[in-house]
Amino acid sequence: EAVVLSVAAQKGGVGKTTTAVNLAYALARFHDLRVLLVDIDSQGHVASALYRLVPPTGGEGVSDILLGKKRDIFEVARPTRLDGLHVTPSDRHLNETEGIIGARIGKELLLRQASRVARTHFDAIIIDCPPNLGNLTLNALLASSHVLIPSDMSVLSLQGVHDLVDALETVRERLGHDVKLAGLLRTRVDGRNRTVNEAILEALEQDYGPQLLKTQIPVNTALAKSQLEGRAVFDYAPASTGAAAYRDLALEISWRLGLS
Amino acid sequence: EAVVLSVAAQKGGVGKTTTAVNLAYALARFHDLRVLLVDIDSQGHVASALYRLVPPTGGEGVSDILLGKKRDIFEVARPTRLDGLHVTPSDRHLNETEGIIGARIGKELLLRQASRVARTHFDAIIIDCPPNLGNLTLNALLASSHVLIPSDMSVLSLQGVHDLVDALETVRERLGHDVKLAGLLRTRVDGRNRTVNEAILEALEQDYGPQLLKTQIPVNTALAKSQLEGRAVFDYAPASTGAAAYRDLALEISWRLGLS
Ligand SMILES: Nc1ncnc2c1ncn2[C@@H]1O[C@H](COP(=O)(O)OP(=O)(O)OP(=O)(O)O)[C@@H](O)[C@H]1O
Numbered sequence: 001e002a003v004v005l006s007v008a009a010q011k012g013g014v015g016k017t018t019t020a021v022n023l024a025y026a027l028a029r030f031h032d033l034r035v036l037l038v039d040i041d042s043q044g045h046v047a048s049a050l051y052r053l054v055p056p057t058g059g060e061g062v063s064d065i066l067l068g069k070k071r072d073i074f075e076v077a078r079p080t081r082l083d084g085l086h087v088t089p090s091d092r093h094l095n096e097t098e099g100i101i102g103a104r105i106g107k108e109l110l111l112r113q114a115s116r117v118a119r120t121h122f123d124a125i126i127i128d129c130p131p132n133l134g135n136l137t138l139n140a141l142l143a144s145s146h147v148l149i150p151s152d153m154s155v156l157s158l159q160g161v162h163d164l165v166d167a168l169e170t171v172r173e174r175l176g177h178d179v180k181l182a183g184l185l186r187t188r189v190d191g192r193n194r195t196v197n198e199a200i201l202e203a204l205e206q207d208y209g210p211q212l213l214k215t216q217i218p219v220n221t222a223l224a225k226s227q228l229e230g231r232a233v234f235d236y237a238p239a240s241t242g243a244a245a246y247r248d249l250a251l252e253i254s255w256r257l258g259l260s
Numbered sequence: 261e262a263v264v265l266s267v268a269a270q271k272g273g274v275g276k277t278t279t280a281v282n283l284a285y286a287l288a289r290f291h292d293l294r295v296l297l298v299d300i301d302s303q304g305h306v307a308s309a310l311y312r313l314v315p316p317t318g319g320e321g322v323s324d325i326l327l328g329k330k331r332d333i334f335e336v337a338r339p340t341r342l343d344g345l346h347v348t349p350s351d352r353h354l355n356e357t358e359g360i361i362g363a364r365i366g367k368e369l370l371l372r373q374a375s376r377v378a379r380t381h382f383d384a385i386i387i388d389c390p391p392n393l394g395n396l397t398l399n400a401l402l403a404s405s406h407v408l409i410p411s412d413m414s415v416l417s418l419q420g421v422h423d424l425v426d427a428l429e430t431v432r433e434r435l436g437h438d439v440k441l442a443g444l445l446r447t448r449v450d451g452r453n454r455t456v457n458e459a460i461l462e463a464l465e466q467d468y469g470p471q472l473l474k475t476q477i478p479v480n481t482a483l484a485k486s487q488l489e490g491r492a493v494f495d496y497a498p499a500s501t502g503a504a505a506y507r508d509l510a511l512e513i514s515w516r517l518g519l520s
Pocket residue numbers: 011012013014015016017018019041129130131187188189217218219220221223224225227242270271272273391414415416417
C-alpha cells in the first residue's frame with residue numbers, strides 16, 4: 001500500500017506547490033519510487049510548474065473523481081517524461097465542484113474512496129492542497145496516511161500551522177482517521193533575516209520540537225525560475241541550493257516514512 | 261459615499277494582507293481620511309498584523325454580518341489607536357459561515373447590503389480577501405467600487421491575475437455590478453532576480469499596461485518584522501524602503517480613486 005502524503009498549509013504562498021512538485025520528482029528520480037502527484041488546488045499550479053514534463057491535460061481532472069464520473073484517481077493519472085512519476089491534475093471546475101460536494105453525506109471521504117486502486121499501483125502519493133482548510137483539504141487529509149506542513153519564517157504562517165494541527169486532531173478524534181504529522185518544513189528561509197528567523201524558530205521548536213524536519217529550504221531564485229521554465233529544480237539548476245535542499249528533504253521523508 | 265476597495269488575489273502569499281493593512285493605515289495617517297479596514301479572510305491576519313493597534317476583539321466579526329445577526333459592518337467596526345482608522349475583524353467561524361451562506365439566494369450580495377451605513381461614515385473602506393475566488397471574495401467584489409490586485413513576480417501569481425480579471429468581467433456582465441480595476445500592484449520585488457522580474461514585467465505590461473500601478477513594493481524585511489511586532493511598517497521602521505513604497509502607494513491610490 002502506498003504512503004499518501006498531503007502537503008498542506010492554510011497560509012498562502014509558503015511553498016506547498018514548490019515542495020509537492022520537487023519532493024515527488026526527487027522521490028521518483030533519486031529513490032526509484034513509483035510516485036503519483038495529485039493536485040487538488042483549483043489554481044492548478046502543479047501542471048504549470050511542470051509544464052515541460054506533463055503533457056497538456058485533456059480536461060479530465062480531480063473534479064471527475066469527486067463528482068463520481070471516474071472511479072479512481074488512477075484512471076486520471078497521466079505519465080510524465082520522468083519514469084516513475086505520474087500526475088493527476090487539477091481542473092478549472094474544482095471551485096464549483098467543492099461547492100457541489102459540500103452538501104453530500106460523507107463529502108470528506110470521496111478522495112479516500114477514489115484512491116483505493118491508486119494506492120496499490122504506487123509507492124507514494126503526494127497531494128498538493130489549496131491555501132485553506134475547506135472541503136478539498138479535508139478530503140486530502142482523510143485520504144492521507146501523513147501530512148507535511150510547509151511554513152515560511154513568518155508570524156502569520158505560524159498561526160496557520162496551529163489551526164492545521166488542531167484540524168488533524170479533529171480528523172483523528174471525530175472522524176476516526178489516524179493521519180500522522182510527517183513533519184513541519186521551514187521554507188523560504190532567508191539567511192539575512194536573523195532576528196525574525198530566530199523568533200520563529202524558537203516558537204516552532206517550542207510547539208513542535210521533534211516534528212520539525214531537520215531539512216530547511218533556503219530562499220533560492222532557482223526554485224522560482226525553474227517554475228518559469230516548467231521544470232523541476234533538479235533539471236533546471238541541479239547545483240543550486242534549492243535542488244540540494246529538496247534532495248535532502250526527499251532523503252529525510254523517505255527515511256521518516258519508511259519508503260525505499 | 262465611501263470608495264470601497266477590495267485587495268484580492270487568488271494566489272496565496274502575494275502580499276494582500278500586508279498591502280491592505282499598510283495602505284489603510286497610510287490613508288488614515290498621511291491623507292487624513294476616515295478609513296475602515298475589513299477582514300473577510302478566516303485566517304484573521306489583519307488583527308494579528310496590527311495587534312498593538314487593535315484592541316482584542318470580543319468575538320464579534322464579519323460572520324455576524326453575513327449571518328444577519330448584525331445589520332452593518334459599521335456596527336462591528338472598532339476604533340484603533342490611530343485616529344481615523346477603524347477595523348472590522350474576521351472571526352474563527354468564517355470558514356463555516358462561508359459554507360452556510362452558500363445555499364442562500366443572493367449570497368453574493370450580503371456584504372454589499374451590510375455596508376450601506378458604513379459607506380456614509382467613512383471616506384474609504386479597504387477589504388482584505390482570502391486566497392481564493394469563493395463566496396467571501398465574491399461578496400467583497402460586489403461590495404466594492406474598485407479592486408487592487410497584488411502580484412509577486414512569479415509565473416504562478418500571473419495566472420491567478422488573469423482568473424481574477426475574468427471574474428471581474430463576470431461580475432460586471434452577469435451580476436450587473438460595475439467594479440473597476442484600481443490597478444495591479446507588483447509586490448515582493450527582489451532587485452537581485454533580474455531575469456524573472458523582466459519576464460514577468462513584460463507579461464504584465466503586455467496584458468495590463470495602463471492598469472499596472474507605477475508604485476512597486478520591494479522585498480523588505482521591515483514589512484515582515486513589523487507584523488511580528490503588531491504594528492504598521494510606518495511605526496516600526498519609518499525610514500525603510502517598505503514604508504516609503506507603501507506611502508507612495510497611498511498617494512497613487514488616493515490620486516487614482518479621487519480620494520482627499
Ligand atoms: N525556497 C524558495 N525560494 C524562492 N522562491 C520560492 C521558494 N519557495 C517558493 N518560492 C516561490 O514563492 C512563491 C510561492 O510558492 P508556492 O506557490 O509553492 O506556495 P504555495 O504555498 O503553493 O502557494 P498557494 O498558497 O498559492 O498555493 C512561488 O512563486 C515560488 O516560486
